[in-house]
Amino acid sequence: MTATGAETPMRSDARRTRDRLLDAAAELLESTGRHFTLPDLARRAGVGTATAYRHFDDVADALAAVEVRSIQALTAAIDAIPAASGARRRYDDICALWVGRSTRESAAARFLRSPEGVLQRADRGDPSITALVGALSVAVDDLVAAGEAPAQDTAAAVLIWITLFDERTVIDLARTHGWTTHRITDYLGAAVLGALRNQT
Numbered sequence: 705m706t707a708t709g710a711e712t713p714m715r716s717d718a719r720r721t722r723d724r725l726l727d728a729a730a731e732l733l734e735s736t737g738r739h740f741t742l743p744d745l746a747r748r749a750g751v752g753t754a755t756a757y758r759h760f761d762d763v764a765d766a767l768a769a770v771e772v773r774s775i776q777a778l779t780a781a782i783d784a785i786p787a788a789s790g791a792r793r794r795y796d797d798i799c800a801l802w803v804g805r806s807t808r809e810s811a812a813a814r815f816l817r818s819p820e821g822v823l824q825r826a827d828r829g830d831p832s833i834t835a836l837v838g839a840l841s842v843a844v845d846d847l848v849a850a851g852e853a854p855a856q857d858t859a860a861a862v863l864i865w866i867t868l869f870d871e872r873t874v875i876d877l878a879r880t881h882g883w884t885t886h887r888i889t890d891y892l893g894a895a896v897l898g899a900l901r902n903q904t
Contacts, residue, residue: 722759724749726773729766730812737815738767771816775832778805782839791850795843799869799893803885806874814871822866823859837862844900853900861903865896 728749746756760766825833840862877883
Protein backbone atom coordinates (compact mmCIF):
# COMPACT_ATOMS: atom_id res chain seq x y z
CA MET A 705 0.00 0.00 0.00
CA THR A 706 1.26 3.49 -0.82
CA ALA A 707 1.79 5.66 2.23
CA THR A 708 -0.46 8.69 2.48
CA GLY A 709 0.78 12.14 3.35
CA ALA A 710 -0.89 11.88 6.75
CA GLU A 711 0.99 8.67 7.59
CA THR A 712 4.47 9.99 6.83
CA PRO A 713 4.64 12.53 9.73
CA MET A 714 3.42 9.81 12.10
CA ARG A 715 6.23 7.55 11.05
CA SER A 716 8.69 10.40 11.44
CA ASP A 717 7.34 11.21 14.89
CA ALA A 718 7.58 7.56 15.89
CA ARG A 719 11.18 7.42 14.69
CA ARG A 720 12.09 10.55 16.61
CA THR A 721 10.42 9.18 19.73
CA ARG A 722 12.25 5.88 19.37
CA ASP A 723 15.56 7.71 18.94
CA ARG A 724 14.84 9.74 22.10
CA LEU A 725 14.16 6.50 23.97
CA LEU A 726 17.36 4.93 22.66
CA ASP A 727 19.37 8.04 23.57
CA ALA A 728 17.86 7.90 27.05
CA ALA A 729 18.65 4.19 27.36
CA ALA A 730 22.29 4.89 26.49
CA GLU A 731 22.40 7.67 29.10
CA LEU A 732 20.89 5.38 31.73
CA LEU A 733 23.41 2.67 30.86
CA GLU A 734 26.19 5.16 31.54
CA SER A 735 24.72 6.29 34.85
CA THR A 736 23.12 3.15 36.28
CA GLY A 737 24.22 0.22 34.14
CA ARG A 738 21.36 -2.11 33.27
CA HIS A 739 19.48 -1.34 36.48
CA PHE A 740 16.52 0.67 35.20
CA THR A 741 12.93 0.05 34.21
CA LEU A 742 10.85 1.07 31.22
CA PRO A 743 9.11 3.74 33.35
CA ASP A 744 12.61 5.06 34.23
CA LEU A 745 13.42 5.09 30.53
CA ALA A 746 10.21 6.93 29.68
CA ARG A 747 10.90 9.60 32.32
CA ARG A 748 14.46 10.07 31.07
CA ALA A 749 13.23 10.44 27.49
CA GLY A 750 10.40 12.77 28.49
CA VAL A 751 7.63 10.53 27.16
CA GLY A 752 4.78 8.61 28.74
CA THR A 753 5.33 5.10 30.06
CA ALA A 754 2.78 3.74 27.60
CA THR A 755 4.87 5.18 24.78
CA ALA A 756 7.93 3.30 25.99
CA TYR A 757 5.93 0.09 26.08
CA ARG A 758 4.69 0.70 22.53
CA HIS A 759 8.30 0.70 21.34
CA PHE A 760 9.84 -1.99 23.55
CA ASP A 761 8.58 -5.12 25.29
CA ASP A 762 11.00 -4.69 28.19
CA VAL A 763 14.38 -3.21 29.11
CA ALA A 764 16.23 -6.08 27.43
CA ASP A 765 14.42 -5.25 24.18
CA ALA A 766 15.43 -1.59 24.49
CA LEU A 767 19.05 -2.50 25.20
CA ALA A 768 19.16 -4.81 22.19
CA ALA A 769 17.94 -1.89 20.09
CA VAL A 770 20.66 0.36 21.54
CA GLU A 771 23.30 -2.17 20.48
CA VAL A 772 21.85 -2.59 16.99
CA ARG A 773 21.68 1.17 16.44
CA SER A 774 25.28 1.57 17.62
CA ILE A 775 26.57 -1.18 15.31
CA GLN A 776 24.55 0.10 12.35
CA ALA A 777 25.83 3.64 12.84
CA LEU A 778 29.44 2.42 13.01
CA THR A 779 28.99 0.31 9.88
CA ALA A 780 27.40 3.19 7.96
CA ALA A 781 30.25 5.50 8.97
CA ILE A 782 32.83 2.92 7.86
CA ASP A 783 31.06 2.45 4.52
CA ALA A 784 31.13 6.23 4.00
CA ILE A 785 34.94 6.40 4.20
CA PRO A 786 36.16 6.59 0.59
CA ALA A 787 38.31 3.79 -0.75
CA ALA A 788 40.03 6.13 -3.22
CA SER A 789 42.53 7.28 -0.59
CA GLY A 790 44.16 3.84 -0.55
CA ALA A 791 43.87 0.76 1.63
CA ARG A 792 46.23 1.87 4.40
CA ARG A 793 44.79 5.38 4.64
CA ARG A 794 41.26 3.96 4.75
CA TYR A 795 42.32 1.51 7.47
CA ASP A 796 43.75 4.36 9.54
CA ASP A 797 40.60 6.42 8.99
CA ILE A 798 38.39 3.51 10.10
CA CYS A 799 40.46 3.07 13.26
CA ALA A 800 40.24 6.79 14.08
CA LEU A 801 36.50 6.84 13.42
CA TRP A 802 35.96 3.74 15.58
CA VAL A 803 37.89 5.09 18.57
CA GLY A 804 36.14 8.44 18.30
CA ARG A 805 32.71 6.81 18.28
CA SER A 806 33.66 4.49 21.15
CA THR A 807 34.50 7.44 23.38
CA ARG A 808 31.32 9.29 22.42
CA GLU A 809 28.18 7.88 20.77
CA SER A 810 29.02 4.19 21.28
CA ALA A 811 30.45 4.39 24.81
CA ALA A 812 27.34 2.83 26.37
CA ALA A 813 27.73 -0.21 24.13
CA ARG A 814 30.43 -1.51 26.47
CA PHE A 815 27.64 -2.57 28.83
CA LEU A 816 26.00 -4.67 26.12
CA ARG A 817 27.83 -7.91 25.50
CA SER A 818 26.22 -10.94 23.92
CA PRO A 819 27.28 -14.38 25.18
CA GLU A 820 27.60 -15.31 21.50
CA GLY A 821 30.80 -14.66 19.60
CA VAL A 822 30.91 -12.18 16.73
CA LEU A 823 31.46 -14.86 14.11
CA GLN A 824 28.74 -17.01 15.66
CA ARG A 825 26.30 -14.11 15.39
CA ALA A 826 27.37 -13.47 11.79
CA ASP A 827 26.98 -17.15 10.92
CA ARG A 828 23.42 -17.23 12.22
CA GLY A 829 22.60 -14.16 10.13
CA ASP A 830 22.45 -11.35 12.71
CA PRO A 831 21.93 -8.44 10.25
CA SER A 832 23.85 -5.71 12.10
CA ILE A 833 26.84 -7.94 12.90
CA THR A 834 26.87 -9.40 9.39
CA ALA A 835 27.02 -5.90 7.90
CA LEU A 836 29.83 -4.82 10.23
CA VAL A 837 31.86 -7.95 9.54
CA GLY A 838 31.29 -7.39 5.82
CA ALA A 839 32.50 -3.78 5.97
CA LEU A 840 35.63 -4.72 7.90
CA SER A 841 36.28 -7.71 5.64
CA VAL A 842 36.48 -5.36 2.67
CA ALA A 843 39.06 -3.24 4.50
CA VAL A 844 41.13 -6.30 5.44
CA ASP A 845 41.01 -7.69 1.89
CA ASP A 846 42.08 -4.29 0.57
CA LEU A 847 45.08 -4.28 2.94
CA VAL A 848 46.07 -7.71 1.64
CA ALA A 849 45.64 -6.64 -1.99
CA ALA A 850 47.79 -3.56 -1.35
CA GLY A 851 50.58 -5.65 0.17
CA GLU A 852 50.08 -4.19 3.66
CA ALA A 853 49.45 -7.68 5.08
CA PRO A 854 49.82 -11.25 3.80
CA ALA A 855 46.88 -13.32 2.58
CA GLN A 856 45.05 -14.80 5.55
CA ASP A 857 41.74 -15.90 7.03
CA THR A 858 39.72 -12.70 6.65
CA ALA A 859 37.08 -13.68 9.21
CA ALA A 860 39.75 -14.33 11.86
CA ALA A 861 41.44 -11.02 11.03
CA VAL A 862 38.14 -9.15 11.42
CA LEU A 863 37.52 -10.90 14.74
CA ILE A 864 40.92 -9.73 16.03
CA TRP A 865 40.13 -6.18 14.87
CA ILE A 866 36.73 -6.14 16.59
CA THR A 867 38.19 -7.67 19.75
CA LEU A 868 41.00 -5.13 20.13
CA PHE A 869 38.68 -2.22 19.34
CA ASP A 870 36.11 -3.30 21.95
CA GLU A 871 34.50 -0.23 23.54
CA ARG A 872 35.60 -1.47 26.97
CA THR A 873 39.24 -1.38 25.85
CA VAL A 874 38.90 2.10 24.37
CA ILE A 875 37.09 3.52 27.41
CA ASP A 876 39.58 1.92 29.79
CA LEU A 877 42.52 3.47 27.96
CA ALA A 878 40.76 6.84 27.75
CA ARG A 879 39.10 7.22 31.15
CA THR A 880 41.28 5.07 33.39
CA HIS A 881 44.65 5.27 31.68
CA GLY A 882 44.27 8.87 30.50
CA TRP A 883 45.22 8.36 26.87
CA THR A 884 44.00 10.70 24.13
CA THR A 885 41.87 9.34 21.32
CA HIS A 886 44.80 9.92 18.95
CA ARG A 887 47.14 7.81 21.08
CA ILE A 888 44.53 5.07 21.46
CA THR A 889 43.96 5.04 17.71
CA ASP A 890 47.67 4.77 16.95
CA TYR A 891 48.24 2.06 19.57
CA LEU A 892 45.28 -0.17 18.73
CA GLY A 893 45.65 0.41 15.00
CA ALA A 894 49.31 -0.67 15.14
CA ALA A 895 48.36 -3.69 17.29
CA VAL A 896 45.78 -4.92 14.79
CA LEU A 897 48.01 -4.27 11.79
CA GLY A 898 50.88 -6.05 13.56
CA ALA A 899 48.67 -9.07 14.19
CA LEU A 900 47.60 -9.14 10.55
CA ARG A 901 51.18 -8.80 9.29
CA ASN A 902 52.34 -11.63 11.55
CA GLN A 903 50.22 -14.21 9.71
CA THR A 904 51.89 -16.65 7.36
